[in-house]
Amino acid sequence: MSRVAPLAPPWSEADAAGISGWGHPDRTYEPLLLVRCLQRLPALATKLRKLGEALYIDTQLPPRIRTIAILRTCALLGCAYEWGGQAAFWGPIAGVSGDECDALATGADCDWSADERILIGAVDELERTGSWADHTWNALGRTLSDEQRMELLIAVGWYRTICTLCNGLDLPVEGWMRPWPA
Structure with missing residues (x-):
């Protein structure tokens, strides 16, 4: 359990x-x-x-951007529980397809827009280094305001905390959640 x-x-x-x-x-x-x-x-x-x-009420981030960032964070931390819940419930609401959810976990190539590729790379960089280089901050700034970039940092950090909690508790994926891709 x-x-x-x-x-x-x-x-x-x-x-x-x-x-x-x-x-x-x-x-x-x-x-x-x-x-x-x-x-x-x-x-x-x-x-x-x-x-x-x-992070969901009166938010600055568009739902698709937020959901892609959260799913990638969960995937990088190997958190099948939170990833599965986000993919099953928020993915469809935010317009992130099942194949896109899976690609965020497996690293498979997907038809991401240029801005989404920057976003995914930025989440990866945060996980690797705990920060963003100036070029990443500036690249994100082409489509995101300062407030949106700050909110993105908070969302990624929040879901890192949630994933750490879920993984530490060893929570099993619940039946309604999307299963971790093979």
Whole structure:
């Protein structure tokens, strides 16, 4: 299952509210295993949820750019759990096809635009070096504002944290999630 047992029902009213507060309001999946594990620490879970929500509400990044960056981050960290959830739920919403999701995990060539190739390279550079060279910052600046580049840095860092948590807890991919490509 996972290294930490998820909070099991029946949940208290506070735990039920905390658990149901995560995720897209139109989601059709059950509460995430990750969320049920986090709810064992409700104060921390609430703090984490607020930052996660901020990356999707009143955001500066276009959904496709954000989703490609998140999927690539998850792939580079080998996080099948978070990658699978992002690919299954947010991929279609953001217009990232299943083949594109898989290519971000396998490194297979895909019909990325020039700007998307720059984005993917920028995520790779962040993972390798923890920063961007001036030429990367400037290349991203052809289509992204300073605020969008800052938000991209935050999103990549946030999902690095989430992937580290998922991998550390050894969370198995849930049935509704996209399976890691072969």
